Amino acid sequence: MRSLPLRSWKERLLYTPQAEPETRSRIRAVTDSLILHVHPAKVPVSALRFTYTWALGGISATLALLLLVTGVLLMFRYEPTIERAYTSIQQLETQVVFGSLVRAIHHWSANLLVLTTFLHLLRVFLTGGYKKGRAVNWLIGIGLMLLVLLFNFTGYLLPWDQLAYWAITVSTSLISYVPVIGPTISRVALAGPEVGQGALSNFYALHVAVLPVMTTAALGYHFWRVRKDGGISRPEREEGRAERVTTMPHLVRRELAVAAAVIAAIVIWGMLQPAPLAELANPTRSPNPAKAAWFFVGLQELLLHMDTLAAMALIVLVLGGMVILPRWDRHEENIGIYFRSPAGRRSALLGALLSIDLVPLLVFADEAWIDLPAMFPAWPTLVSNGLIPLAGALIGLAAVYAIPRKVFKANHSEALVGLFSFLMASLVVLTIIGNIFRGPNMALVLPF
Numbered sequence: 001m002r003s004l005p006l007r008s009w010k011e012r013l014l015y016t017p018q019a020e021p022e023t024r025s026r027i028r029a030v031t032d033s034l035i036l037h038v039h040p041a042k043v044p045v046s047a048l049r050f051t052y053t054w055a056l057g058g059i060s061a062t063l064a065l066l067l068l069v070t071g072v073l074l075m076f077r078y079e080p081t082i083e084r085a086y087t088s089i090q091q092l093e094t095q096v097v098f099g100s101l102v103r104a105i106h107h108w109s110a111n112l113l114v115l116t117t118f119l120h121l122l123r124v125f126l127t128g129g130y131k132k133g134r135a136v137n138w139l140i141g142i143g144l145m146l147l148v149l150l151f152n153f154t155g156y157l158l159p160w161d162q163l164a165y166w167a168i169t170v171s172t173s174l175i176s177y178v179p180v181i182g183p184t185i186s187r188v189a190l191a192g193p194e195v196g197q198g199a200l201s202n203f204y205a206l207h208v209a210v211l212p213v214m215t216t217a218a219l220g221y222h223f224w225r226v227r228k229d230g231g232i233s234r235p236e237r238e239e240g241r242a243e244r245v246t247t248m249p250h251l252v253r254r255e256l257a258v259a260a261a262v263i264a265a266i267v268i269w270g271m272l273q274p275a276p277l278a279e280l281a282n283p284t285r286s287p288n289p290a291k292a293a294w295f296f297v298g299l300q301e302l303l304l305h306m307d308t309l310a311a312m313a314l315i316v317l318v319l320g321g322m323v324i325l326p327r328w329d330r331h332e333e334n335i336g337i338y339f340r341s342p343a344g345r346r347s348a349l350l351g352a353l354l355s356i357d358l359v360p361l362l363v364f365a366d367e368a369w370i371d372l373p374a375m376f377p378a379w380p381t382l383v384s385n386g387l388i389p390l391a392g393a394l395i396g397l398a399a400v401y402a403i404p405r406k407v408f409k410a411n412h413s414e415a416l417v418g419l420f421s422f423l424m425a426s427l428v429v430l431t432i433i434g435n436i437f438r439g440p441n442m443a444l445v446l447p448f
């Protein structure tokens with residue numbers, strides 16, 4: 001094999017060793033063949049650009065792998081009974097060599113995965129990665145996002161401390177608000193009227209068996225689909241005549257570098273910051289405030305401002321919009337370009353700024369002054385506190401879509417970028433308000 005001449009780091013990354021076929025080891029051949037089941041033999045240079053994908057899919061995959069490995073290790077010590085769960089975690093933390101670190105890596109990877117999956121979804125949306133035959137993968141992706149949330153949700157209960165017990169109690173009571181099916185889902189999930197041994201057994205089985213199988217299958221299909229769809233999206237002008245390089249080592253080396261950086265960062269963070277463990281769950285002493293798991297607190301915040309049926313209708317509409325997105329937005333130009341165009345960029349900025357300004361203002365106004373049921377005492381609360389805010393929200397969303405069309409002459413796809421940015425920013429703002437600015441009795445407080 002030729003030795004690597006001294007070059008810049010960029011050239012080193014792009015350098016392909018010229019190994020003679022007969023010198024390749026068997027292991028290398030097997031590894032190559034495995035890699036080529038997931039990746040094509042060659043990839044366009046543009047697909048390697050870090051600032052296009054931000055490696056968010058790869059980072060999420062690395063975290064999923066870390067979770068699998070640490071999860072299996074945790075299973076050796078964890079005992080899923082309400083008498084032993086908390087003690088087994090305490091023993092793991094204090095008596096098992098590296099037990100605390102393994103738990104910390106599992107905990108932080110799980111929380112980070114929610115963020116990186118969400119950011120990956122944003123990236124795919126903003127670059128139009130769901131268009132041109134990639135609709136199926138977009139749908140699989142939505143399924144993956146839900147699976148990641150379910151993983152975190154079921155894992156939350158397992159330590160059986162006060163934090164876990166009450167977060168799951170609050171979250172499952174939110175689920176029971178879903179019309180028609182909600183109460184049944186909540187009762188089946190808890191295997192009874194409240195969080196107890198039935199719930200712990202159910203959550204454990206879902207967490208260590210059902211969800212891993214479903215996620216592995218969905219992830220396998222997701223990766224295969226990326227390959228089947230001709231690699232990741234890229235600008236139209238590059239299709240067909242893009243400069244291509246071999247997957248090995250160009251793509252694989254980058255993937256390994258990102259994976260190594262993620263693992264190193266999580267291990268160091270896990271050493272500095274152990275996973276939290278509050279006192280043993282006490283079903284008779286509810287903390288104040290009792291909040292849902294952090295990733296559902298945005299939903300809990302929404303429920304503080306409108307009737308549950310109206311809030312659920314809004315969420316179903318937004319989720320439905322995401323599901324039909326590949327059919328709703330069929331503009332195929334500008335794929336692979338962030339925000340589509342200058343008009344799309346302005347729409348996104350407007351959507352995000354409107355959300356950052358308006359949502360906190362509305363939350364504060366609702367807390368301090370607005371009391372719709374008192375303003376319309378003759379009307380049922382479903383109308384005063386449900387239909388009225390829902391109609392207000394829908395009119396607001398229509399305006400967020402219409403303003404860029406009128407002001408920036410944005411096309412349908414570019415205006416949708418504004419609408420989507422508004423919705424995603426609102427989810428983030430509500431989550432921040434609920435997690436940081438809500439104190440005892442869920443009143444608004446300053447965190448400092």
Ligand code: HEM
Nearest residue numbers: 053057058060061117121129137138141142144145232233
């Ligand atoms: C555990 C969660 C997930 C993992 C590990 C994952 C992994 C990946 C990877 C490695 C890629 C290749 C390109 C890249 O790195 O960006 C990719 C592409 C893609 N992902 Fe995901 N993904 C996940 C969740 C999602 C979600 C939530 C969505 C959207 C709802 C999604 C939709 C897509 C689509 C449409 C592509 C093709 C994008 C393009 O061609 O530009 N994925 N995913």
